[in-house]
Amino acid sequence: MSVPRIRWHIIVFLAPATLVYTAVMIFPLFNTLRLALYSEVEQARAFVGLENFHTLFFDPIWSEQFWNALGNNFWFFLIHMLVQNPIGVALAAILSHPRLRFAALYRSAIFIPTILSFVIVGFAWKLILSPIWGIAPSMLDAVGLKVLFAPWLGKEEYALTTLALISVWQFVGIPMMLIYAALLSIPDEILEAGEIDGITGMSAFWKIKLPLILPSIGIISILTFVGNFNAFDLIYVAQGALAGPDFSTDILGTFMYRTFFGFQLQLGDPHMGSAVAGAMFAIILVGVCIYLFGIQTRMRRYQL
Amino acid sequence: MTRNKLKLALATLGLVATGAQAQDVTLTIESWRNDDLALWQQEIIPAFEAEHSGIKVIFSPSAPTEYNAALNSKLDAGSAGDIITCRPFDASLALFEAGHLTDLDDMEAMNNFSDVAKSAWQTDDGSATFCVPMASVIHGFIYNADAFEELGIEVPTTEAGFFAALDKIKEDGGYIPMAMGTNDQWEAATMGYNNIGPNYWRGEEGRRALIAGEQKLTDDAWVAPYETLARWGDYLGDGYEAQTYPDSQNLFTLGRAAIYPAGSWEIAGFNAQADFAMGAFKPPVRNAGDTCYISDHTDIGIGMNAATDNPEAAETFLAWVGSPEFASIFGNALPGFFPLSKTPVELTDPLAKEFVSWRGECESTIRSTYQILSRGTPNLENETWGASVAAIKGTASPAELGQRLQEGLASWYAPQQ
Numbered sequence: 001m002s003v004p005r006i007r008w009h010i011i012v013f014l015a016p017a018t019l020v021y022t023a024v025m026i027f028p029l030f031n032t033l034r035l036a037l038y039s040e041v042e043q044a045r046a047f048v049g050l051e052n053f054h055t056l057f058f059d060p061i062w063s064e065q066f067w068n069a070l071g072n073n074f075w076f077f078l079i080h081m082l083v084q085n086p087i088g089v090a091l092a093a094i095l096s097h098p099r100l101r102f103a104a105l106y107r108s109a110i111f112i113p114t115i116l117s118f119v120i121v122g123f124a125w126k127l128i129l130s131p132i133w134g135i136a137p138s139m140l141d142a143v144g145l146k147v148l149f150a151p152w153l154g155k156e157e158y159a160l161t162t163l164a165l166i167s168v169w170q171f172v173g174i175p176m177m178l179i180y181a182a183l184l185s186i187p188d189e190i191l192e193a194g195e196i197d198g199i200t201g202m203s204a205f206w207k208i209k210l211p212l213i214l215p216s217i218g219i220i221s222i223l224t225f226v227g228n229f230n231a232f233d234l235i236y237v238a239q240g241a242l243a244g245p246d247f248s249t250d251i252l253g254t255f256m257y258r259t260f261f262g263f264q265l266q267l268g269d270p271h272m273g274s275a276v277a278g279a280m281f282a283i284i285l286v287g288v289c290i291y292l293f294g295i296q297t298r299m300r301r302y303q304l
Numbered sequence: 305m306t307r308n309k310l311k312l313a314l315a316t317l318g319l320v321a322t323g324a325q326a327q328d329v330t331l332t333i334e335s336w337r338n339d340d341l342a343l344w345q346q347e348i349i350p351a352f353e354a355e356h357s358g359i360k361v362i363f364s365p366s367a368p369t370e371y372n373a374a375l376n377s378k379l380d381a382g383s384a385g386d387i388i389t390c391r392p393f394d395a396s397l398a399l400f401e402a403g404h405l406t407d408l409d410d411m412e413a414m415n416n417f418s419d420v421a422k423s424a425w426q427t428d429d430g431s432a433t434f435c436v437p438m439a440s441v442i443h444g445f446i447y448n449a450d451a452f453e454e455l456g457i458e459v460p461t462t463e464a465g466f467f468a469a470l471d472k473i474k475e476d477g478g479y480i481p482m483a484m485g486t487n488d489q490w491e492a493a494t495m496g497y498n499n500i501g502p503n504y505w506r507g508e509e510g511r512r513a514l515i516a517g518e519q520k521l522t523d524d525a526w527v528a529p530y531e532t533l534a535r536w537g538d539y540l541g542d543g544y545e546a547q548t549y550p551d552s553q554n555l556f557t558l559g560r561a562a563i564y565p566a567g568s569w570e571i572a573g574f575n576a577q578a579d580f581a582m583g584a585f586k587p588p589v590r591n592a593g594d595t596c597y598i599s600d601h602t603d604i605g606i607g608m609n610a611a612t613d614n615p616e617a618a619e620t621f622l623a624w625v626g627s628p629e630f631a632s633i634f635g636n637a638l639p640g641f642f643p644l645s646k647t648p649v650e651l652t653d654p655l656a657k658e659f660v661s662w663r664g665e666c667e668s669t670i671r672s673t674y675q676i677l678s679r680g681t682p683n684l685e686n687e688t689w690g691a692s693v694a695a696i697k698g699t700a701s702p703a704e705l706g707q708r709l710q711e712g713l714a715s716w717y718a719p720q721q
Contacts, residue, residue, distance in 0.1 A: 126548075130546065131544075132541065133551070137543075151545040154545025155546075240488060242690075245487070245545065246693065261377070264369070264490070264685060265391075265673070266681070266686055267372075268373060268376055
């Protein structure tokens with residue numbers, strides 16, 4: 001007949017994390033979304049509904065920049081998916097080979113760039129690729145391929161791809177580590193059973209290991225997606241807030257920064273900036289939902 | 305007894321503490337001139353503190369490209385310094401209108417400045433002035449005098465002479481004819497377009513006509529500078545597309561380039577870095593005998609954070625900045641930043657003297673995009689950066705660029721519609 005006791009300890013244990021997370025993440029997120037619905041009219045904040053989003057998507061000046069940034073963002077993501085993740089999987093497969101020597105050394109060496117600051121990575125690569133002081137032109141010259149060198153970061157057609165590849169270089173360690181862990185968790189019995197059935201070498205990778213690490217690859221894809229659509233630092237460090245040349249490296253993050261905080265003579269507009277941030281949030285949300293409901297639920301899982 | 309002693313000790317401590325507080329009013333200056341940190345700390349601030357005991361001054365600069373964004377956030381959050389270094393025109397006007405800057409019209413030191421000097425920090429109707437004008441910068445070209453002598457090149461005064469000199473340097477092959485890159489974009493607009501442009505649009509005449517809507521960016525006077533810039537591309541170093549601003553400075557001071565399209569703010573740095581003789585020439589005129597126009601741009605002002613805790617001390621500091629004494633220290637400590645006060649300042653640096661002498665020979669103007677025209681979206685100044693880069697690289701024709709800029713400006717600026 002007794003009333004169920006309130007289990008206080010649950011609340012007490014959850015409270016710190018919930019409060020901190022609410023204060024530094026959830027509240028700012030919703031406040032930013034709210035800010036997007038206002039505009040400044042004669043020094044006073046006025047509610048304008050979806051006006052800012054209308055400007056962003058339909059005003060030719062704004063929409064041109066927005067679609068340009070979104071398109072560049074997709075290209076940035078595509079390079080990561082096509083280069084970073086396959087290389088990460090391949091590296092993990094090689095590293096997990098039992099007879100590879102110095103595996104720990106390679107693993108650390110490949111992972112180290114991940115812990116470097118964007119500022120260092122951006123600056124170092126800018127110097128490496130500099131046509132004046134860089135070592136890239138002289139290295140190419142040494143093997144007689146100087147003709148292949150171009151001032152990549154300064155050309156509209158190469159700059160974004162170059163930056164995406166720099167980012168791949170920096171972060172290839174993350175998919176490698178996750179896949180490596182997934183590969184190690186595959187029990188030897190399964191591989192041995194496969195061997196008895198005549199599946200060895202490469203076909204063991206394609207037919208046994210790959211299906212078993214697919215869920216990990218899915219997680220990596222979604223992490224890459226979120227990371228790329230939130231990217232800002234590398235572009236800002238390497239090319240500045242105007243994301244030159246001629247906005248060819250402008251992604252949603254730099255576009256948002258420029259709009260929100262202003263740049264040089266352009267004054268910041270927190271309301272339009274919030275609208276851009278809102279659009280970024282929506283894009284990421286949609287992408288994550290497509291993955292969660294469209295892909296992850298259909299993925300086959302194997303009990304190991 | 306012991307308790308009384310304790311009380312006494314506490315009271316003494318309190319007295320000492322308040323005494324120290326009264327002595328140490330600390331003023332923090334927000335600025336984007338991180339290059340000048342040493343000069344402020346070693347020359348300007350000691351000179352002020354020597355005369356005004358009781359006020360301590362801290363110069364706290366941030367990176368130029370981040371300054372506006374950082375300052376706006378700090379002001380909104382209430383954590384900005386007491387003294388604000390003012391960008392010219394709209395950036396500061398917006399701060400004043402938002403109540404972040406104090407109206408300084410009543411300050412006596414303001415009478416030391418001409419109306420033109422104050423115009424960059426006034427409301428459109430001129431009713432309030434909110435920053436003390438500090439310095440202007442003059443555009444031109446700095447050249448490697450040793451290289452010119454070695455190659456037997458005369459200092460060019462006309463455009464034809466300028467390109468003839470560039471051809472000669474290129475032919476010799478020992479020097480990069482001109483040190484400029486397009487990676488950071490602003491040099492192309494600031495040291496390119498707005499450097500040579502006033503000779504085309506006849507300085508103030510064209511600039512005012514553009515603001516009044518009587519001229520358009522598609523007019524020949526505004527498109528022709530892009531045609532000239534398009535010819536520059538051939539004379540810049542290999543890979544100039546990825547060459548940054550510091551790269552260009554280093555190329556010139558290491559003696560690898562012969563001509564540097566400059567602003568006078570480079571003088572101090574170049575004097576310290578370069579070990580060859582340098583000279584300067586003003587933007588060449590189109591035909592011999594034409595009136596010359598120079599960009600003498602009001603660049604730095606200094607104002608008071610309206611939310612400061614120490615308004616008296618801040619005002620004392622600003623009054624000192626407005627005095628001829630400061631102008632003399634500043635003008636000589638930072639050759640290339642020319643004081644705007646009415647009292648002429650005797651400069652000692654030969655390169656700075658050369659730059660400032662053009663004020664007597666040519667008509668002065670300011671950068672065309674700064675007043676009023678960069679108020680809307682798209683921002684004309686930022687668009688001009690992109691357009692100047694495109695002109696140099698040849699990715700768009702000058703006529704197309706003029707057309708694009710005019711459409712952008714007309715989209716929000718009523719007199720141009």
